[in-house]
Amino acid sequence: MSVMKILKDIDLSKFTSFSIGGKAKYLIYIEKEEEINQFFNFVKEKKMEYFVLGNGTNTIFDDKGYNGIIVRLVTNYINFLDPYTIEVSAGVDLSKFILTCLENNLKGYEKMLGIPGTVGGAIRGNAGSKGQEIKDNLISVKFYHNRELKTYYNEDCEFFYRESIFKNLKNVIILSAKFQLEPGDKNILLKEAKRIVDERNRKFPLHLPNVGCFFKNPIIQKDILPKNISKKVVQNYDDEKLKISAAWLIENVGLKGYKLNDVGVSNKHALFLVNYGNAKFSDVINLMNLIKDKVYKKFSICLEPEVELLYNKS
Ligand SMILES: Cc1cc2nc3c(=O)[nH]c(=O)nc-3n(C[C@H](O)[C@H](O)[C@H](O)COP(=O)(O)OP(=O)(O)OC[C@H]3O[C@@H](n4cnc5c(N)ncnc54)[C@H](O)[C@@H]3O)c2cc1C
Structure with a gap:
C-alpha cells in the first residue's frame, strides 16, 4: 500500500x-x-x-x-484513452500536458503553453491565454467534495472567464480530468506555441517573483461602458458584455511601476505585482486596495483579484 x-x-x-x-x-x-x-x-x-x-x-x-x-x-499520469482522448491527473504540470498534446499532433491548447501551474489549478481557475481556455476541450472532472467522490461533465462545471464551480465549493480536491482534442499538425502547433512562449518571455516580468495577472480583466454590460475608457482596450465578451483590459486601467491611474515597500506594480506589465525581495503580505493587500480605489474612483469599475489570497485569520 x-x-x-x-x-x-x-x-x-x-x-x-x-x-x-x-x-x-x-x-x-x-x-x-x-x-x-x-x-x-x-x-x-x-x-x-x-x-x-x-x-x-x-x-x-x-x-x-x-x-x-x-x-x-503530486499524482503524475497522462493516459491516452484513444488517439484524441486523454485522462490527466491534477498534479501534472499544465505545460507537460500541453507538450504531450502537441507531440501527439493534438491541437486546442497550443496558445496556453507557458502558463505555469498544474492541471488541477488550471481547472479550478479556468486558466487561459490568447483566446484558449482549459474548459475548451475538457470533457469531465473527477474530484472529491467533502470526502465524496464525484464526476462533473463540462456543462456542470460552470466555467467562464477565470471561474468555475470549484472556486465556489469548499473542500474540493480535483483528482483528474478527461480531455478530447482535435487533430493538428505537430510542427505547426509547436511553432505557434513557441511564438506565444517567446511573446510571454518578452512581455512578462519573469525575472522577479510574481503570480501572473493579479486582477481579472473586468467584464461589464455593454451599455454601461464608462466614456473615459478607450475603445481600443475593450473587446466583446459575449452579445451583452465587454471585457476591459485591467492593465490599461492600472496604467491610466498612473500606477505602472509604482512601488510600496518591496511590492510593486511591474513597469513591464501593469497587471503583474512583483516582489522586489522582501515583500510583506500586508504590502500586497495595501497595494491591491490602492489600485482598486484609484481605478474605482476614475472609472467606476471594481477590479477583482484573480489570485488566491490566503489571509491568516488568527
Ligand atoms: C509568470 C506567470 C504567468 C501566468 N500566466 C497565466 C496565464 O496566461 N493565464 C492564466 O490563466 N493564468 C496564468 N498564471 C496564473 C497561474 O499560473 C494559473 O492560475 C494556474 O492555473 C495556477 O495553477 P497552480 O497549480 O499554480 O495553482 P495554485 O496557485 O497552487 O492554486 C490556485 C488555486 O487552485 C486551487 N487548486 C490547485 N490545485 C487544485 C486541485 N487539485 N484541486 C482543487 N483545487 C486546487 C488552490 O487551492 C488555489 O485555490 C500565470 C502565473 C505566473 C506566475
Whole structure:
C-alpha cells in the first residue's frame, strides 16, 4: 500500500511563485489517489482545515502562515484513452500536458503553453491565454467534495472567464480530468506555441517573483461602458458584455511601476505585482486596495483579484 508523505512546519514561501508566506503546520504529499483516504483521516484526527496547493503560481500566503494542513497532489499520469482522448491527473504540470498534446499532433491548447501551474489549478481557475481556455476541450472532472467522490461533465462545471464551480465549493480536491482534442499538425502547433512562449518571455516580468495577472480583466454590460475608457482596450465578451483590459486601467491611474515597500506594480506589465525581495503580505493587500480605489474612483469599475489570497485569520 502506498503511504502519503507528511512534512512538518514548512516554510510556505518556498512553495509559491511570489515567494512569501509564513509557516504551515503540515504539508502532505499525495502521490497516488489511493492515499486520499489516509489524508481525510489525518484531517479528521488533527481537526484542522486544509488547503490544496498546486504549483503555487496563483496563490499568496500570509506572512503569519496558514493554520492548517497544506495538501499537494503530486499524482503524475497522462493516459491516452484513444488517439484524441486523454485522462490527466491534477498534479501534472499544465505545460507537460500541453507538450504531450502537441507531440501527439493534438491541437486546442497550443496558445496556453507557458502558463505555469498544474492541471488541477488550471481547472479550478479556468486558466487561459490568447483566446484558449482549459474548459475548451475538457470533457469531465473527477474530484472529491467533502470526502465524496464525484464526476462533473463540462456543462456542470460552470466555467467562464477565470471561474468555475470549484472556486465556489469548499473542500474540493480535483483528482483528474478527461480531455478530447482535435487533430493538428505537430510542427505547426509547436511553432505557434513557441511564438506565444517567446511573446510571454518578452512581455512578462519573469525575472522577479510574481503570480501572473493579479486582477481579472473586468467584464461589464455593454451599455454601461464608462466614456473615459478607450475603445481600443475593450473587446466583446459575449452579445451583452465587454471585457476591459485591467492593465490599461492600472496604467491610466498612473500606477505602472509604482512601488510600496518591496511590492510593486511591474513597469513591464501593469497587471503583474512583483516582489522586489522582501515583500510583506500586508504590502500586497495595501497595494491591491490602492489600485482598486484609484481605478474605482476614475472609472467606476471594481477590479477583482484573480489570485488566491490566503489571509491568516488568527
Ligand atoms: C509568470 C506567470 C504567468 C501566468 N500566466 C497565466 C496565464 O496566461 N493565464 C492564466 O490563466 N493564468 C496564468 N498564471 C496564473 C497561474 O499560473 C494559473 O492560475 C494556474 O492555473 C495556477 O495553477 P497552480 O497549480 O499554480 O495553482 P495554485 O496557485 O497552487 O492554486 C490556485 C488555486 O487552485 C486551487 N487548486 C490547485 N490545485 C487544485 C486541485 N487539485 N484541486 C482543487 N483545487 C486546487 C488552490 O487551492 C488555489 O485555490 C500565470 C502565473 C505566473 C506566475
